[in-house]
Amino acid sequence: MKGKEWYQADDVAQEYDAKRFSDGGRLIDRREKEAVLDALGPVEGKDILEIACGTGRFTVMLAERGANIIGLDISSAMMAQGRQKAKSTGVEGLVEFMRGDAARLPFPDDHFDAVFAMRFFHLAETPAKFLAEMCRVSKDQVFFDTFNRYSTRSVYTWLLPMGSRLYSRVEVENLLYGAGLELVDDAHDFVLPYGFYREIPNEVAGRIRELDTKLRGSTVGEKLSSVSYWNARVR
Amino acid sequence: MKESLMDIICCPMDKHDLDLEIDSQDDEEVLEGTLVCSECGERYPIEDGIPNLLPPDMRD
Numbered sequence: 001m002k003g004k005e006w007y008q009a010d011d012v013a014q015e016y017d018a019k020r021f022s023d024g025g026r027l028i029d030r031r032e033k034e035a036v037l038d039a040l041g042p043v044e045g046k047d048i049l050e051i052a053c054g055t056g057r058f059t060v061m062l063a064e065r066g067a068n069i070i071g072l073d074i075s076s077a078m079m080a081q082g083r084q085k086a087k088s089t090g091v092e093g094l095v096e097f098m099r100g101d102a103a104r105l106p107f108p109d110d111h112f113d114a115v116f117a118m119r120f121f122h123l124a125e126t127p128a129k130f131l132a133e134m135c136r137v138s139k140d141q142v143f144f145d146t147f148n149r150y151s152t153r154s155v156y157t158w159l160l161p162m163g164s165r166l167y168s169r170v171e172v173e174n175l176l177y178g179a180g181l182e183l184v185d186d187a188h189d190f191v192l193p194y195g196f197y198r199e200i201p202n203e204v205a206g207r208i209r210e211l212d213t214k215l216r217g218s219t220v221g222e223k224l225s226s227v228s229y230w231n232a233r234v235r
Numbered sequence: 236m237k238e239s240l241m242d243i244i245c246c247p248m249d250k251h252d253l254d255l256e257i258d259s260q261d262d263e264e265v266l267e268g269t270l271v272c273s274e275c276g277e278r279y280p281i282e283d284g285i286p287n288l289l290p291p292d293m294r295d
Binding site for chain 1: 236288
């Protein structure tokens with residue numbers, strides 16, 4: 001099964017969270033949620049759009065904090081999970097899910113306070129187009145993550161069946177500039193790639209993560225990180 | 236989808252307003268129906284409460 005079909009299959013969607021975010025994956029989930037909350041700040045009453053929302057991990061989290069949020073994705077199977085999650089946490093009144101193309105969004109210009117995409121740009125074939133479209137519908141903030149070219153991710157990606165697009169800082173800066181955005185701040189993490197964390201049991205994951213954090217704190221810090229978070233503003 | 240979403244969404248192709256045709260709904264939201272572009276006439280289905288606003292060339 002190819003990447004796109006795999007992602008949209010019902011059984012894959014049902015097991016997606018359990019498979020990806022248990023054991024060591026839990027640390028990734030926590031760090032990503034922290035990155036989103038740090039970047040978006042207090043979200044109560046804000047209009048937010050999440051691109052490639054999948055099963056709604058972040059969508060529901062932000063609705064719980066009072067955001068009016070729309071999750072957009074290509075897969076209805078993934079969003080069926082998201083709808084259940086929203087209902088079980090009682091935030092369905094603040095959340096909408098819809099299928100759509102990130103390059104042709106069904107929204108007017110400057111509608112949202114913030115637009116963000118997590119784990120999306122490594123799968124994006126036309127990143128410049130997507131970023132420009134995110135910028136078009138946002139009146140202020142755009143936030144996303146990338147996997148880094150000069151990191152352990154290069155080796156890991158080489159091992160993956162689907163492949164993924166890796167970015168250097170200069171490439172991201174050029175993309176931001178081209179889309180009409182300016183960088184506000186950036187953060188870098190995970191010297192060890194995600195795939196590694198997913199393979200290790202929860203008991204050791206914490207210790208490995210400590211080591212990872214130490215490595216990153218050293219002088220080579222940002223250069224070694226496999227993931228970067230980019231917080232930008234409409235120019 | 237809730238009917239209030241109509242204030243926000245537009246046709247992904249030409250960004251014009253959409254009209255809502257409801258086939259079934261419950262107290263909170265529209266479950267099945269169609270969104271129709273008031274300009275180009277393109278029809279976008281609503282399935283299991285999730286509107287499908289994928290442009291026609293990307294639909295299944």
